[in-house]
Amino acid sequence: AQSVAQPEDQVNVAEGNPLTVKCTYSVSGNPYLFWYVQYPNRGLQFLLKYITGDNLVKGSYGFEAEFNKSQTSFHLKKPSALVSDSALYFCAVRDIRQAGTALIFGKGTTLSVSS
């Protein structure tokens, strides 16, 4: 069975500092991995995804994520946080070999960026 974990309910960072939001996954085969962001009272917006190729994936709003197969992780990063990055972030995974399954989402991590 596939699963995804976001070990931190909340991440606090000062504006201008680098940020990391952690995600680990478990699949039987190779994964497709996604990050979404949700602003208050809004739907989820797609940030980036890893399918294959370079382990470092660049996405929207200056975010990037690094796929680490040995650690089964896909952490979201940004070199310099903005107050406007404050939101709820979701990691999602899908097993490449299980074509009949939808995305499985983590429980979300609230990012709070202080000025």
Place this chain on the structure above:
Amino acid sequence: NAGVTQTPKFQVLKTGQSMTLQCAQDMNHNSMYWYRQDPGMGLRLIYYSASEGTTDKGEVPNGYNVSRLNKREFSLRLESAAPSQTSVYFCASSETYTGTGNTIYFGEGSWLTVV
């Protein structure tokens, strides 16, 4: 750029009442989904429609029914609402269900309260 549109945005129901959440997408996607979001539980899949004319249960289908009206529209019905169905509901769509790394695009959400 409408994307995925769902209505209503807010609804208060009394226990036992019925209602239908409507969803339409204009991206010519084949697959559509209904998720619910509850605090601390992330997003859970209720039902999905891999293609027009098909629907399947997700992780938490009890108490719900769906209809894939045509390629654009996918509705979610609560036949007899219960307080446990108080949640935020998201409709989503993707190009295909089994395609390589398909991105799922979300609507803005429907806030449902059952009293």
